[in-house]
Amino acid sequence: MTEAGQPSRxxxxxxxxxxxxxxxxxxxxxxxxxxxxxxxxxxGTIWQRAVPPPVRRRR
Structure with missing residues (x-):
């Protein structure tokens, strides 16, 4: 998506x-x-995908 929120290919x-x-x-x-x-x-712009940490469930 662009900065304006428009999808791009x-x-x-x-x-x-x-x-x-x-x-x-x-x-x-x-x-x-x-x-x-x-x-x-x-x-020169670099995009790096952020991977969220795993969700820990309480027992």
Whole structure:
């Protein structure tokens, strides 16, 4: 999603290796890590997925 909350699509960038995607809404490409937890955009911005800690249930 963009900063304005609009959904965006990304697809493999045909001109680069398999780990590069093109994001149409941002008009730029990015490289993602093999585990999909990190995306680095061409402008230097880095997105890292936050994994919430497991929920502990009381017994």
């Amino acid at each position: 990304a697809w493999p960038d045909w001109y680069w290796p398999a780990s590069r995607i093109w994001i149409d809404a941002f008009n730029q490409s990015a490289v993602y890590s093999p585990d999909g937890m990190l995306i680095q955009f061409d402008n």
